[in-house]
Amino acid sequence: MTYWGMDHKPHEGEMVVNAHVASKIVGVFHKLYDQRYPIRRMELVDKYKGSDFDSIEADNTSAFNCRNATGSSNWSQHAYGLAVDLNTCENPYVHSNGHIEHPRCVKYGNRKRQDPGVIHAGDKVVRAFRSIGWGWGGSWGGPWDFQHFSANGH
Template sequence: MRLPRPLRVVLPVLAVAVLAAVPSGAAAADPPYRAVVRALSPQERADMTPSVWRRGCPVGFARLRHVSVPFVGFDGRVRRGAIVVHDAVARDVVEVFRALYRARFPIRRMQPIQRYGGDDYASIEADNTSAFNCRAATGSGRWSQHAYGRAIDLNPLENPYVSGGTTSHRGSVRYLDRRARPGVIVEGGVVTRAFDARGWEWGGRWSGTIDYQHFSADGG
């Protein structure tokens, strides 16, 4: 058995961080966990404007980071995904997805929301895990925590936004029954434990309207 390489962190000028570790308890064939955190490229900034970011958004491009991580898909195969978050929570995000990778918690897909033209509904329909999107909170005129890059929606079809006991996504209807199944977030499971360890709030604990997919560093 090969010994794991020591943790390696690289932080050059544009806040690029590389973290590597052999996952404990993962499948023997799984590659080591390697997360990359970097500033947004000029092309990414252009792709995000104006559908995902525009003048007047509560956070500027300079404070946003592209976070790339490996994840285990629903078919058990390792893939690589990316989300955009605020630089202040990038380390939290790396560690949360490290915990999910080690536990082989399945994720459908993970792409920055500009792939869906900033359309939250389309991203949910694709069961896409996403973070930054300069938009108002659902049913509100105030900024969502997604507009600050401080919130993540994880496996949104398996973990629906529920209002009045219903969901607006047909693919989520069977997940109104919150039995533990692949990709479903449950109280005390690996996902809630990972976010709780970093002080993030889970929308699955809200009263009234419940948002099972939603985790926020600042609440709301």
């Protein structure tokens, strides 16, 4: 897919999603492109040998990753290609106690920040995913997964 980079230029990226939602996800990213929403990078997690931690460290936007949900023994929605993580550093996973695993992403725990790529409740990103019936991890109430959008909201 083509996306707007943080450098204000178009870039080509790759993402693997479940075939049943592929056209909807393309539609979401088309809306975000038209609105010039900035994305740091969009690479397959294969580049990071399937490491969710390393993909997040790289501030990578991705979808499919065959792994368990954070802190669980159950499959993540990412394992089914039914979840997208967007600008993973600007939108960190925040544990209920406020801890953020990735040191360079800690400053984004302050959700009042208006930096490029930061997602806020009700903004164009949340609305774009909501338009296809997907929920946002930033509305969970703790822990919060501000980067996460999924078909079932989890």
